[in-house]
Amino acid sequence: MRRNWWRWGLGVLVVLAIFFPSTAWMHQRITQYKTNYKTPLNPTIMVPGSSASQNRFDSLITQLRQETKVAHSVLKVKVAENGQLSYTGSIRRGDNQPFIVIAFENNHDGYANINKQARWLNVAFKDLVKTYHFNHFSAMGHSNGGLILSLFLEKYFAQTKHVAIDRLMTIATPYNMESNSTTEQTVMLKELIAGRKQLPKQLTVYSVAGTENYSSDGTVPANSVNQGKYVFQNQVAHYTQITVTGDNTTHSDLPQNKQIVLLIRQYLLHENLPAKDRAQNQADTKRRSVTDETGLP
Amino acid sequence: MTGKRQPLRGLWRFNQRIEQWRAMRAIKEAFRVAYPFILVMTLIDVIGQSLLTNNGFFFQIYHVGSWLPGLDLWRQLFQVISLVINGIVAVMVAFTTGHYLARTYRGDALAVGVMSALAFLTLNVNYEALNTPTRGNGDAIPQFMENNLGPQGIFLAVVVGLVVGWFGCHLMGWLGKWALKHPQWGQLSWTSRVAWPLLIVLAITTGLGYGLSWLNDGGLNGLVYQGLNAMVTNPGHQGVMILAVTAINNGLWWLGLIGPVSLAGNSSVTSLQNLAYAVQHGSGWHAPNPVTLHTLGDAYANFGGAGMTLALLLAIWLGSKQASYRRVANQTFLPNLVNLNEPTLLGLPLLFNPILLIPFIVAPAVNIIVAWCAITWKLVPPIVYPVPRTTPGPLIAYLGTGGDWRALLLSLICLALSVAIYLPFVRLGNLAGGEDHAA
Numbered sequence: 001m002r003r004n005w006w007r008w009g010l011g012v013l014v015v016l017a018i019f020f021p022s023t024a025w026m027h028q029r030i031t032q033y034k035t036n037y038k039t040p041l042n043p044t045i046m047v048p049g050s051s052a053s054q055n056r057f058d059s060l061i062t063q064l065r066q067e068t069k070v071a072h073s074v075l076k077v078k079v080a081e082n083g084q085l086s087y088t089g090s091i092r093r094g095d096n097q098p099f100i101v102i103a104f105e106n107n108h109d110g111y112a113n114i115n116k117q118a119r120w121l122n123v124a125f126k127d128l129v130k131t132y133h134f135n136h137f138s139a140m141g142h143s144n145g146g147l148i149l150s151l152f153l154e155k156y157f158a159q160t161k162h163v164a165i166d167r168l169m170t171i172a173t174p175y176n177m178e179s180n181s182t183t184e185q186t187v188m189l190k191e192l193i194a195g196r197k198q199l200p201k202q203l204t205v206y207s208v209a210g211t212e213n214y215s216s217d218g219t220v221p222a223n224s225v226n227q228g229k230y231v232f233q234n235q236v237a238h239y240t241q242i243t244v245t246g247d248n249t250t251h252s253d254l255p256q257n258k259q260i261v262l263l264i265r266q267y268l269l270h271e272n273l274p275a276k277d278r279a280q281n282q283a284d285t286k287r288r289s290v291t292d293e294t295g296l297p
Numbered sequence: 298m299t300g301k302r303q304p305l306r307g308l309w310r311f312n313q314r315i316e317q318w319r320a321m322r323a324i325k326e327a328f329r330v331a332y333p334f335i336l337v338m339t340l341i342d343v344i345g346q347s348l349l350t351n352n353g354f355f356f357q358i359y360h361v362g363s364w365l366p367g368l369d370l371w372r373q374l375f376q377v378i379s380l381v382i383n384g385i386v387a388v389m390v391a392f393t394t395g396h397y398l399a400r401t402y403r404g405d406a407l408a409v410g411v412m413s414a415l416a417f418l419t420l421n422v423n424y425e426a427l428n429t430p431t432r433g434n435g436d437a438i439p440q441f442m443e444n445n446l447g448p449q450g451i452f453l454a455v456v457v458g459l460v461v462g463w464f465g466c467h468l469m470g471w472l473g474k475w476a477l478k479h480p481q482w483g484q485l486s487w488t489s490r491v492a493w494p495l496l497i498v499l500a501i502t503t504g505l506g507y508g509l510s511w512l513n514d515g516g517l518n519g520l521v522y523q524g525l526n527a528m529v530t531n532p533g534h535q536g537v538m539i540l541a542v543t544a545i546n547n548g549l550w551w552l553g554l555i556g557p558v559s560l561a562g563n564s565s566v567t568s569l570q571n572l573a574y575a576v577q578h579g580s581g582w583h584a585p586n587p588v589t590l591h592t593l594g595d596a597y598a599n600f601g602g603a604g605m606t607l608a609l610l611l612a613i614w615l616g617s618k619q620a621s622y623r624r625v626a627n628q629t630f631l632p633n634l635v636n637l638n639e640p641t642l643l644g645l646p647l648l649f650n651p652i653l654l655i656p657f658i659v660a661p662a663v664n665i666i667v668a669w670c671a672i673t674w675k676l677v678p679p680i681v682y683p684v685p686r687t688t689p690g691p692l693i694a695y696l697g698t699g700g701d702w703r704a705l706l707l708s709l710i711c712l713a714l715s716v717a718i719y720l721p722f723v724r725l726g727n728l729a730g731g732e733d734h735a736a
Contacts, residue, residue: 018689022688034576039577133577
């Protein structure tokens with residue numbers, strides 16, 4: 001009889017020694033699955049600069065569709081001043097790489113306005129996540145659109161849990177506003193630098209500048225674009241600066257610039273470019289990686 | 298015996314009659330001899346597969362990788378032993394079957410046993426390797442179809458053992474008589490009495506194997522498996538189809554055709570879709586594929602391996618008075634806990650055992666029906682998270698649903714049901730103790 005007690009006790013002990021560790025293991029695995037899981041839907045969110053509407057990127061998208069032979073569908077969102085959203089277009093069923101253009105009714109320039117636009121962007125973003133259930137995305141901002149995106153990432157992005165940003169490309173984004181100075185920091189740059197700890201650690205950033213001459217693309221000073229390094233460098237996983245020169249490099253032409261379209265395909269959409277496109281791209285662009293400063297002219 | 302027990306009584310008599318057959322006795326004897334070898338191999342496999350490999354159950358839950366020194370060395374040692382024995386189980390069975398059958402014919406048992414082992418090997422030579430010794434990438438092609446020499450070759454080994462055992466014995470007998478009638482040819486030595494039948498047997502099996510190599514790449518075994526695979530690979534979402542496939546599969550296991558359907562199909566498309574859904578929505582409720590072979594069969598009808606053998610062991614502990622059954626149950630409990638049930642199948646033996654065939658097929662079928670009802674009536678969510686193949690049966694559903702206690706309850710109900718189904722058949726075996734053996 002006493003031996004039986006021993007046996008039962010041992011059996012119960014073995015069951016417990018298997019049950020509890022396995023339960024703990026299971027919870028650990030499930031969190032792992034959840035963090036590693038990426039939705040097939042992987043939109044690219046595009047934010048135009050000041051004075052531009054939600055149709056700003058139409059010619060860029062047309063070019064991208066032609067060149068990539070993928071019929072990326074386009075959803076356009078316009079945010080009114082009171083935060084109301086109006087949608088045009090749609091994400092086609094089965095299209096996992098759609099473009100979402102987010103524009104603002106009040107699209108004026110200026111520090112205060114850009115901050116407002118970042119808040120409006122957050123309203124639109126939350127609504128998109130709720131509707132389409134994506135948990136990762138990439139973003140592209142032209143001119144002040146890049147500032148809006150950066151501010152959004154620093155101040156509001158953490159509000160949306162379980163969503164990650166993979167890559168951000170800013171095109172001719174004046175991180176130091178109109179200032180050509182390399183020493184003076186405007187309020188905007190100061191704010192971005194102050195909040196840079198909030199940037200997602202896994203993010204990869206490409207900052208593309210266009211230059212007509214040695215100092216500017218006609219609107220935004222090259223120095224202002226370069227100041228982005230004080231925001232991103234050593235904060236995000238990778239930060240790469242690229243300068244494009246040649247034809248079509250005035251500020252407003254940049255999104256349609258052939259080289260920049262190739263850069264978008266290669267870096268933002270992670271396409272495997274055909275060899276001839278890649279070669280052309282490398283010949284025409286001067287790439288400067290911040291991690292490789294000795295290559296600077 | 299009450300009237301209710303009458304059909305079981307009939308089954309018992311049927312079993313008694315079958316056991317008189319020479320072939321059945323040979324098969325049983327072959328398994329009896331092979332059992333200790335397979336037991337040792339499986340116990341080593343239990344440690345190797347569940348404790349040392351990356352996707353082993355105990356490796357994962359006890360985080361063995363982080364504290365065991367010299368992990369790679371341990372792995373290699375266990376792999377070597379398991380490879381050696383696991384790799385040639387079927388050859389052993391071919392030998393023991395032929396050996397025992399020859400003994401009943403009072404033939405030269407050892408010679409015939411070796412003959413049938415060689416015949417089995419010739420049927421599994423990789424003829425492709427003879428023409429082109431290396432693949433396009435320079436790898437040498439193995440000269441034998443190694444998979445067929447392991448547990449999945451047992452059926453063919455039994456057949457070859459029986460045929461060669463019978464044929465070889467008679468051939469040697471005829472040769473002896475013929476030599477006596479024709480003394481002018483001289484005295485027939487032992488060597489030539491073995492050599493000539495061996496030549497004939499090998500000529501026949503080589504011809505057979507070569508002919509089959511024109512038909513497909515996997516030899517005779519491959520042919521059978523290919524046919525079965527085509528039939529049962531994709532049972533789809535219908536409960537009835539899943540039921541039929543599992544029943545057929547278990548019937549084949551009973552014949553020694555082990556594993557034509559890999560029930561551990563964790564990585565199939567439907568499972569991945571379910572996983573994706575669960576990860577997004579937090580649980581498996583309303584997953585896109587609630588009823589699949591994986592969510593029913595793997596989760597609720599495969600405790601201990603095909604045929605719910607874990608329930609069979611519990612039934613033996615509860616109801617069997619046969620010493621040999623109880624001994625095998627004790628020895629094979631650990632392997633059954635991690636779903637390696639080959640030693641149980643050979644040790645009892647369950648293979649070719651007409652009494653245990655019925656619960657072996659019925660118990661999983663009943664479990665699948667119960668699980669199907671529970672899932673379609675939304676009483677439990679389907680399993681969505683992958684679990685290691687060596688997870689103890691009753692925990693698979695609990696862990697696979699992400700810790701749903703209803704799934705655990707259903708698992709325990711399924712286990713109890715299976716024990717109840719096995720119990721009368723196990724008790725039937727007690728009659729053997731009462732009548733013949735007087736244990």
